[in-house]
Amino acid sequence: MGFMTDAVHAGQHPEATTGAVIVPIFQTATYAQEAPAVHKGYEYGRTGNPTRLALEKNLAALERGQFAYAFSSGMAATSTVTKLLKAGDHVVCTANVYGGTARYFRQVMADFGLQFDFVDTSSLEQVEQVWRRETKMLFVESPTNPLLILSDLRALADLCRARQALLVVDNTFLSPYFQRPLELGADIVIHSTTKFINGHSDVIGGVVVTNNAAAAERLAFLQNAVGAVPSPFDCWLILRSTKTLPLRMRQSNASAMVIADFLAADRRVAMVYYPGLTAHPQHELAKRQQLDPYGQPGFGGMISFELADFDTARTFLKGIKLFTLAESLGGVESLICHPTSMTHASVPPEMRQRIGLRDGLVRLSVGVEDVEDLIADLQRGLQLIS
Ligand SMILES: *Cc1c(COP(=O)(O)O)cnc(C)c1O
DSSP states (O other): OOHHHHHHHTTOOOOTTTOOSSOOOOOOSBOOOSBTTBSSSOOBTTTOOHHHHHHHHHHHHHTTOSEEEEESSHHHHHHHHHTTSOTTOEEEEETTOOHHHHHHHHHTGGGGTOEEEEEOTTOHHHHHHHOOTTEEEEEEESSOTTTOOOOOHHHHHHHHHHTTOEEEEEOTTTHHHHOOGGGGTOSEEEEETTTTTTOSSOOOOEEEEESOHHHHHHHHHHHHHHOOOOOHHHHHHHHHHHTTHHHHHHHHHHHHHHHHHHHHTOTTOOEEEOTTSTTSTTHHHHHHHOBOTTSOBOOOSEEEEEOSSHHHHHHHHHTOOSSEEOSOOOSSSOEEEOTTTTTTTTSOHHHHHHHTOOTTEEEEEOOSSOHHHHHHHHHHHHHTTO
């Protein structure tokens, strides 16, 4: 089926006893058995839940994967995937990966005997330079937050296959509507479903999707053994949201393109980071790698841009009324954030300098409001700094 059809229907059918069109919230911790070990496939709520199973089938279909496992957060998904590894294994990771991922690797898993190198994965040479015999996983985020740097997923997948390591891609920023890493050769896709997949800023969730049967078997075991599972209600909310994922992504993408062009034409804006702009250094890669299910390139709803400095950014933000000043992203409502004082405040200053993260940077998550209203809002902010 087509992506939009799958978004609405995959994993779902009218409920057997009542005919309820929408998958119910099976809010139960346990299930009655007819005789010892004779049951309908469900024994205990951590191990299995019909609402969760419907969500997992839906998300597997959208990522073009066979197996999906839902988690209580994006970080729970990442931490469970990391448990595919053993002490002594080495992981190569994108340098400006999501801050929570870097924190988990450096401050939690390093104490359990895993070794990490953080490099610019947009450069194959840098990846190869730190590669070791013990390297078992390449963990990549593309595009990155907040500077929207891409990594060539197909090239990295070839490298991983030749060296028998797993390529894990955090696909949160684009959602499967605009990027399907499994089709490009990745082994495992992770999402914070909190973001575009749920899209309504009312759930924390995560998912792991794969076509690798061996990894899937272990992930199914780990989902139950580690236990970071989502609630039935959260699964239901996310399942409701994926029905409109294509519509929301198209609108965010279309509006983001208009806003990026608007910002790029303003003399007060020093730099705009958006892969849809022809001036983006990886625009050609973006057009090749970030495709909607119908073959059209898409660049997503995230834009970053640079003002002169923190004071200028602060003044600009005083004029902003429609974009909400908040962390997170991917909701139907547009958000604005100042990375170096908010989402990336814990990144040490020398590291910020190394990755080009400046104090004048502002990040937008473009929602589905009228784009004219969003532009008028940005205009109000810009007028304060003219
Ligand atoms: C938010 C986010 C995460 C973490 O997800 P949570 O749901 O907040 O645990 C991981 N990766 C990216 C790219 C994110 O934006």
